[in-house]
Amino acid sequence: GQQLNQNPQSMFIQEGEDVSMNCTSSSIFNTWLWYKQDPGEGPVLLIALYKAGELTSNGRLTAQFGITRKDSFLNISASIPSDVGIYFCAVNSGNTGKLIFGQGTTLQVKP
Amino acid sequence: DAGVTQSPTHLIKTRGQQVTLRCSPKSGHDTVSWYQQALGQGPQFIFQYYEEEERQRGNFPDRFSGHQYPNYSSELNVNALLLGDSALYLCASSGGGPTNSPLHFGNGTRLTVT
Numbered sequence: 641g642q643q644l645n646q647n648p649q650s651m652f653i654q655e656g657e658d659v660s661m662n663c664t665s666s667s668i669f670n671t672w673l674w675y676k677q678d679p680g681e682g683p684v685l686l687i688a689l690y691k692a693g694e695l696t697s698n699g700r701l702t703a704q705f706g707i708t709r710k711d712s713f714l715n716i717s718a719s720i721p722s723d724v725g726i727y728f729c730a731v732n733s734g735n736t737g738k739l740i741f742g743q744g745t746t747l748q749v750k751p
Numbered sequence: 752d753a754g755v756t757q758s759p760t761h762l763i764k765t766r767g768q769q770v771t772l773r774c775s776p777k778s779g780h781d782t783v784s785w786y787q788q789a790l791g792q793g794p795q796f797i798f799q800y801y802e803e804e805e806r807q808r809g810n811f812p813d814r815f816s817g818h819q820y821p822n823y824s825s826e827l828n829v830n831a832l833l834l835g836d837s838a839l840y841l842c843a844s845s846g847g848g849p850t851n852s853p854l855h856f857g858n859g860t861r862l863t864v865t
Contacts, residue, residue: 644793671853673853675856680858681858681859682755682841682843682856682857682858682859683794683841683856684856685853685854685855688853728793728794730793730853732850735850736799736807736849736850737782737784737799737807737845737848737849737850737851737854738784738796738799738807738809739784739786739794739796739843739853739854740796741793741794741795742793743792743793744791744792744793
């Protein structure tokens with residue numbers, strides 16, 4: 641079946657550092673999404689990407705929709721302790737509203 | 752404006768029992784989807800409801816069934832519970848029809864099967 645490969649699996653960084661994570665697929669998708677999940681809560685949408693090559697920012701977060709439509713990147717600048725959590729990429733499979741998620745990147749920030 | 756709400760938040764059941772989980776979508780949303788999230792994994796799609804009908808289904812057995820009511824709220828039912836059904840069950844909603852994304856998620860129901 642369709643799978644998303646998310647890297648890295650986990651990161652442990654110092655407060656103030658920049659963070660970069662990515663998500664790749666063997667299939668083409670027309671919508672890429674990035675979610676963050678805190679412990680005990682559901683995923684919260686961070687950024688939605690709808691066009692190949694698109695670069696979109698949300699505060700300190702920037703995400704890009706790869707030009708091949710098979711990958712996406714999420715960058716976090718000047719990390720702070722509240723950035724701690726699990727970051728998931730997701731795609732809209734077949735534009736049906738069914739989301740396929742990556743395995744997640746666990747981010748820990750040391751104050 | 753309430754977001755997606757789910758009940759209960761936690762549930763403990765015994766193998767073989769049946770369980771019903773409930774979801775109210777975000778105001779203005781007409782489509783509800785259910786996801787299962789095992790520990791350390793990303794959410795896995797179970798099924799999607801729109802206009803009170805199941806529109807899509809993931810790779811889950813018939814023990815998993817659902818319903819959507821005229822007010823758009825939804826239920827997830829699981830029969831003959833197995834230990835492997837222990838997971839966080841997430842409800843998500845969207846507006847403007849079933850093909851739309853992104854989805855807005857509730858905080859989930861943590862189901863433990865013993």
